[in-house]
Amino acid sequence: MHYIKIITIVSLSLLISFFILEITINLHRNNHSPGAIFSQSMIDNKLECLQKIEGNKIIFIGGSNVAYGIDCKLVREKMNLNAMNFGCMVGLGPEILFGNVSKFLKPGDTAVLCWEYETYRFDRRSQNLNYLGMMMGPQKDVFEKLPLLDRFYLKLHFPLNLVRYSIFSLVNSTHDLNDIYKCGWSFDELGNVTSNLGTTTSKTDLENSPLAPLISEHEIHQDLILIANKILDFANKHKVKIYATWPNTYRNSSYNCNRQVATNLEIYKSFWKNLGVDVLGEPEDAMLPEQYFYDSVYHLNRKGTELRTLKLIDELLLVQ
Amino acid sequence: MLFQEKDFILLFMPIILLGFIISRRISIKFILIFLILSSASFYCIYNIYNIFVITTSIIINFLLGLCIYKYSKSNIFIVIGIAFNVLYLGFFKYSNFLIENINIIFNKEYDFINIELPLAISFFTFQQIAYLVDTKKGSIKNKDFTIYSFFILFFPQLIAGPIVRFQQIIKQIINPSFLKYNSNYFTAGFCLFSIGMAKKLIMADGISTIPEGLFFILETNRIPSISEAWIGMLAFALQIYFDFSAYSDMAIGLALMLGIRLPINFDSPYKALDIVDFWRRWHITLSQFLRDYLYIPLGGNRLGKLRGCLNALLVMTIGGLWHGASWTFLFWGMFHGTLIGLTHFSRNLLKGSHFSSVVLRRIIFNRYFLFFLITLSWVLFRSENFLQAKIIYQSLFGMNGLDITRSFSTYFINENIRCNGFLPNSEIDLTVLPFLPLFLIHIWYLPNSNHLIGLKNNIKKPSYILQFFCLIIFFISLKISLEETLYEFIYFNF
Known part of the structure; x- marks a missing residue:
């Protein structure tokens, strides 16, 4: 009898705990946290621009390195092809980014995957607050398509403290998404960042921020391989051309003669090679000196963006 | 771990x-x-x-x-x-x-x-x-x-x-x-451990973003506004309370599960009416150590009232320095030592006069005024140097201007906080603010875990309702522990 009581209490409390978690997630699904609203508003605005583009197009997909690194106006001029900068945030992960763009990809279109090095470490189960907030918020459709075990695991990792932001959003429901988007980063109609004038960072800051996915040891997670395969399946089915390229980043002095950096870059190159995806240029081509950077190791200023884009155009013209 | x-x-x-x-x-x-x-x-x-x-x-x-x-x-x-x-x-x-x-x-x-x-x-x-x-x-x-x-x-x-x-x-x-x-010990220990875990993960870590925000302002060479300073220090007073209380509960709870009863170390210190009472409730075993192995050997108050006050000052200064090798800790200890001396002094003064005793008790010896004083002392405890402490004290008393606009205005420098006031200020997390009054009610008016578990008396098996409640908060806390960021206990640094 005593053990039955214990088992009943434990089961009941476990059930209630899951119920509380489910309520919290549902609250967030209906009242997204500000971070999720901010990211989604950026995606929405870029999708709106994308929708307006008629005819064949080339879309650059990635995190902020794309937003702050590729000038689609220049691409349009030089290649005489519609271009869209779909650079958002690295933390959103490749499946959210491509999943949104894929709705607007038509046969004959080209998608250039320009992933930050962090993306090569993508592992659904150890993702950041932004990703979890999006998956259990505005991107619930992507979430629902995940395997059951992954969904359960992500739910367990859903940060409960997001509930206070959900309450905050519930109270502050009068915000204008467009305002949030505009005040964050300034984008033009092709999705290029326009505020990256001059330089707000120093060489010391850049030197002090070597990229962990380059200098530390790791392997590519199975999740990323599956996602990449799904992207390629989609591309084959819809006759969309897929290319990969390297993210623009600062040429840190610690990368020179660093065996780990070389090993990691080889791993990333093999990743694309194994998938059968053409890669534009070499990682070193996208590594630039400090004068071309705006405010971080991934964010180029106007001068850097122009240089990087011209180089990328040359590479694109070579393969097309 | x-x-x-x-x-x-x-x-x-x-x-x-x-x-x-x-x-x-x-x-x-x-x-x-x-x-x-x-x-x-x-x-x-x-x-x-x-x-x-x-x-x-x-x-x-x-x-x-x-x-x-x-x-x-x-x-x-x-x-x-x-x-x-x-x-x-x-x-x-x-x-x-x-x-x-x-x-x-x-x-x-x-x-x-x-x-x-x-x-x-x-x-x-x-x-x-x-x-x-x-x-x-x-x-x-x-x-x-x-x-x-x-x-x-x-x-x-x-x-x-x-x-x-x-x-x-x-x-x-x-x-x-x-x-x-001993099933009583085991069940009580588990309940206490769960309560401690919830205090740490939900309460202490939950509000930690506010003091972090305040000190981030200082670390980035900016001056906190009066509201930021007060909100930040109030939150730190609550954070350290829940943090240390949580550790004590978890330590005692774990030991109980292993059949050993550790002494109570924390007993609702913010319910204390004066500083002497506070130190009978905050880090009780440290206070007892300092009393038995330092204050009493120094003569305690047996050598006169003035000597007693000086002894208290010396003991608390050493106690302050025990917390960390820094002048701010030393002055934090002196601040408390001075308050203890003043409390003894005013108690002696009040002995004869009934009227002034009642008035003073109402005005000075109450939990709210003590909380105010303790919160002021936490500035020294939390600051990394005197300059930080000085700036916070200045901000607390409006000497850096009465600017409350940064916390509540609709325009901020950071992109995450500029959005027409919709997104919260990244320095002082406004979404946590509603929890502060709730936590104050908790620390002043609700029974503490010692009382709930019966640590002061013979430990009995907690009621099924309490066990049920503790299991729920255990599972919720366990879920939070799966999340990425976990904060160390503040007292781990000492």
Whole structure:
């Protein structure tokens, strides 16, 4: 009898705990946290621009390195092809980014995957607050398509403290998404960042921020391989051309003669090679000196963006 | 490994409990050896080299204890013992502080010593000083190294207290009932552990973003506004309360699950009416240590009221410095020492006059005014240097202007906070603000965990409703521990 009581209490409390978690997630699904609203508003605005583009197009997909690194106006001029900068945030992960763009990809279109090095470490189960907030918020459709075990695991990792932001959003429901988007980063109609004038960072800051996915040891997670395969399946089915390229980043002095950096870059190159995806240029081509950077190791200023884009155009013209 | 970490809860704790259940069927000695080894491995996880520091200290103190016991009439070994412990602690904790000050005063450039502060050194040193002094007094007659090692290493109290006396432990482990499963202890211990875990993960860590925000403003060479300073310090007062309370609950709860009752270390200190009462409730075992091994040997208040006040000031200053090698900690201790002296002084003053006693009691000796004073003192405790403390004090009293606009205005510098006031200020997280009054109600008016579990009396099995409630908060806390960021206990730094 005593053990039955214990088992009943434990089961009941476990059930209630899951119920509380489910309520919290549902609250967030209906009242997204500000971070999720901010990211989604950026995606929405870029999708709106994308929708307006008629005819064949080339879309650059990635995190902020794309937003702050590729000038689609220049691409349009030089290649005489519609271009869209779909650079958002690295933390959103490749499946959210491509999943949104894929709705607007038509046969004959080209998608250039320009992933930050962090993306090569993508592992659904150890993702950041932004990703979890999006998956259990505005991107619930992507979430629902995940395997059951992954969904359960992500739910367990859903940060409960997001509930206070959900309450905050519930109270502050009068915000204008467009305002949030505009005040964050300034984008033009092709999705290029326009505020990256001059330089707000120093060489010391850049030197002090070597990229962990380059200098530390790791392997590519199975999740990323599956996602990449799904992207390629989609591309084959819809006759969309897929290319990969390297993210623009600062040429840190610690990368020179660093065996780990070389090993990691080889791993990333093999990743694309194994998938059968053409890669534009070499990682070193996208590594630039400090004068071309705006405010971080991934964010180029106007001068850097122009240089990087011209180089990328040359590479694109070579393969097309 | 932290108590609230998933590895501890899902791996370490079950292994220990299982090992404890098995070893209990063998003998007391076996239990002790098992718990010593488990505690040592728990300690090693933080830093394997620290195990040599603690082992050296344990061996030397045990040998000194034997000498003190054997040559009870001689004072030499107790003097050596105390000197050894003070120097040992001083070397690891205060060497660089000393060098820094010598460099400043004498304009020298001596290099700092490259040593890491061994975890829990302040705690196990004090515990061993108490052991030596009690051996000298004749209240301890121990020759057993296993029991002594267990007394120091027992992992629930090893890292951040309570500072346990040898007598409190030995009585329990030599009792044959230690070998029997005590379901009251186990259930009460689990409930207490769950309450502590929830306090840490939901309450203390939940509001930690506010003080972090305040100090981020200072670290980025900006001046906090009056509202930011008050909100930040109020939140820190609550954070440290829940953080330390959580650790105490978890430590006592864990020990109870292993059949050992540790002394109460925290008893709703913000319900205290004056500072003396506060120190009877906050870090109780440290206060008792300072009282028994410092204040009373210095003469206490037996040598006159003024001397009593000076003794209190000295003891609290040392207590302040015990928390950390910094002038801010020293002044924090002095601040408390001064308040204790003033409290004793005003109590004496009020003895004869009934009217003024009632008035003063209402105005000065109440929990709200005390909370205000304690919050002011936390500025020194939390600040990394005097400059930070000075800026916060200035902001608290409006000396940096009465600018409250940054916290609540609709335009901020950071992109995350500019959005027409919709997104919260990234420095002072406004979404946490509604919790502050709720937490204040909790600390002032609700019963504490000691009361809920009945720690002050004979421990009884908690009611099924309480067990049910504790299980829910345990599962929710366990879920939070799966999330990425976990914060250390504040007292782990001491």
